[in-house]
Amino acid sequence: MISVKAPGKLYIAGEYAVVETGFPAIIVALDQFVTVTIRSADQIGSIVSSQYQENSIYWRREEGEMVFDNRDNPFHYILSAIKVTEDYAKTVGKDLGIYHLTVESDLDSKDGRKYGLGSSAAVTVATIKALCEFYALPVDHDKLFKLAAIAHFHVQGNGSLGDIAASVYGGWIAYRSFDRDWLKLAEKSYNFAELLDMDWPGLDIELLTPPKSLKLLVGWTGSPASTSHLVDRVALNKAKRQQAYQDFLNNSQACLKRMIAGFRSQDLHAIQTEIAINRKLLNELDQFTHAHIETPLLTKLCDIAEEFGGIAKTSGAGGGDCGIAIIDSHKQLNQLIEKWAANQIIPLSFNVHHVKE
Template identity: 55%
Template sequence: MITVKAPGKLYIAGEYAVVEPGYPAIVVSLDQFVTVSINRAHDHGTINSKQYEQMPVIWQRKGNQLIIDNRDNPFEYILSSIKYTEIYALEKNRQLELFDVNVNSQLDATDGRKYGLGSSAAVTVATVTALARFYELDLKKEEIFKLAAISHFMVQNNGSFGDIAASVYGGWIAYQSPDRQWLTQQLNTTSLTNVIQQTWPKLKIESLTCPPELSLLIGWSGSPASTPVLVDKIAAKRTQQKASYQTFLQASRNCLQKMIQGFKQKQVALILQQININRHLLHQLAKFSGVSIETQRLTKLCEIAQHFGAAAKSSGAGGGDCGIALIENKSQKQQQLLQEWQKNNIQPLNFNVYESTN
């Protein structure tokens, strides 16, 4: 049996802008995992997961057509990961085999509701990594990232792959997404091996070290949100609101560049200042797009955190899921902050940053 685990993630800053090639974000890996095990099989292969058995089917109406949206269905990512890892294996002259896949996830609540920790990315990374070992492909981290990104892209084509990077590399990461148009063109015109070996335009993955004086606190709003759907809504508005959207992108880049500098130079005050600025930028984006990013409960989460001296904002696409707060370790108010969250139906998540060891 081959067993692999991949961590979940949270966005710290740079959401929405990071979907555009070359615009930075900061993302962090957490010590909550998707575990994938692969066993050689004989008559037929299976894919099993107790967490994903009751996944709802989401659909929409387009005219009179019923359209199934599978972008929140983890099985779609598992199947895509198998497909593209096996294409790569065939290009490396491996013989394909039957196998059983078993998936176990810590990235959702016990009742199945999503925390928003990037479960689709983690299950993609874990499946690709496990299959690469199964077929003895000897992939480096960059190759796992690219193969997982392609597998994910074929299910959800509007993401940034930042959650894939967090799952592969671990720790705190400064991230810029690649040019997806270029990637589409390459996938249509050349071999998968060649695509993975090339330098991807605009892609940047850089490890950061969080200043030891800072603690990351995570609060769950209790309300799951669909990242692909929210990103679709923003994408629909960006052509109608070109000037506002470009202003947002430039301001986000400026904010993230300063925040990354803060991490590199251990400037705690600068990091906290830019977290608050990034929250304000997301408010502006929500206002001109009409998309609800910071829900009432996420607003309460941020207000409580700020009352106790932390910098706080929604994490990821918003619309529910988690919010984050960064607070100085020396502050005696951390416990009071967490207690106040609980009083207001915000669940503190006792997760830690996961640093990859290999």
């Protein structure tokens, strides 16, 4: 039996700008996981997820292809991950097998609501990791990222794939997205082995080390949000306000460069200053895209954090989900957390997860 896990993530800064090729964001991997288990099977395989127990699917293999008994299923990311990995396996001469694949997830609340930790990315990464082990495929972090990015992009069609990078590399990362239009063309021109070995235009991933005094606090609003829907809404409105959008991109890029420099120099104050600037830039973006990025409860989360000496903002696409606060670990953390809880903001006791080489 093979069992692997992949962590969820939270965006720290650079949201929305990161969907454009080469524009930076900072993302962190958290110690909440998707676990994928694979057991070899004889003639009938299965895919089972604790999230979709009533929709478990069974499959067999005919002439090398997976054939499903269920027409409608919610396993799109898992199936895309399987297809991409098995296409790669075929290019290196592996025979395809039959297996039972099981998915367990920590990335939702007990009542099934999503925290916004990138569960679709984590399940994609974990499925590919497990299948690479099952088929004994040569894969390092860079190849795993590329396989998972391809699989995820085939389903979602938008987004930066930064959540894939966080799930693969772990810890704190500075991420710049690759050119997605280039990938669409490259898939038609190169085989998998070539695609995994080449440099992808615009892609840059740097591991960051935070200052020792930096404490990351996460608060959840209890209201799930759709990243794809919000990114689409910004994309629709940016065409109408091209100059304002370009100003947002340029200002976000400058802000993130200064923030990354703050990580490199271990300067907590510099990081906090840029977090505040990034929050302001996202609110300016909201004014002309009407995406409703910072909800009233997220504003309350930020205001409370500032009362206790922290700097806070929305995390990810906003519209609900989580907010993050960056604060000196010597400050009154318990009082901040208690005031969040008193204002319908659920503190999440998650920690940063580092992936082993």
